[in-house]
Amino acid sequence: MPDISLNHLAVVVDSLDEALVFWRDALGLAGTGGRQSIGDEGVDVAFLKLGDSRLELIQPTAEDSGVARYLAKRGPGLHHVCLEVSDLDSKLQALRASGVELINEAARERDGRRYAFVHPGSACGVLLELYERI
């Protein structure tokens, strides 16, 4: 396993159902795990298999969510990239030492997964999520 790999690539969509008609039914990506509601983020998501990584489709379900504002401002499209690293704390420390701006200065945890976001201003306009590999 390399030190860094792609966990998922996320796309914001108007409608999960319509997105699945293209990405799953027409293009042929296999679904993994069905649709999930993440209530506290105001989104529904679905994951499709993309080789060794995954495509995450995100539909906002609450008008005041960050993703809903993103969709209203920029329209549907590529939203963020999530890379897996073997040691998240060391990676965050190295990034800070290089002057990289982090959205989360320290790793956060959700459902047993440690993660942090790098600010797009330090990553060529890309919203970059980092996962610790489990």
Added chain:
Amino acid sequence: MPDISLNHLAVVVDSLDEALVFWRDALGLAGTGGRQSIGDEGVDVAFLKLGDSRLELIQPTAEDSGVARYLAKRGPGLHHVCLEVSDLDSKLQALRASGVELINEAARERDGRRYAFVHPGSACGVLLELYERI
């Protein structure tokens, strides 16, 4: 090898040199093949290893290029996704039959690589490139 896999994820940047300072030097992605000039597209590109796929960094070098116009309008950030399929002609035919709008109705070829682009209007705002696996 799955029917569909990720070949690369492309990011438009203001400066390849500055982009490499983040993605290669600070984050730690390994370079693959150095910087290449694609004169007829008015861009310089560099590829970094991203697990089994690659991150493509694209810097426009001609003001009238499509990528330069994209950068001027939207700023740096995620630009396109390139998936590999085992049989490109069959995939394009299936997509057309599903009502998907293609930028290239038939596969094109460059440097021995057959490819075609799907219109973002049919792919949730994502500019999607399809490669035939070689």
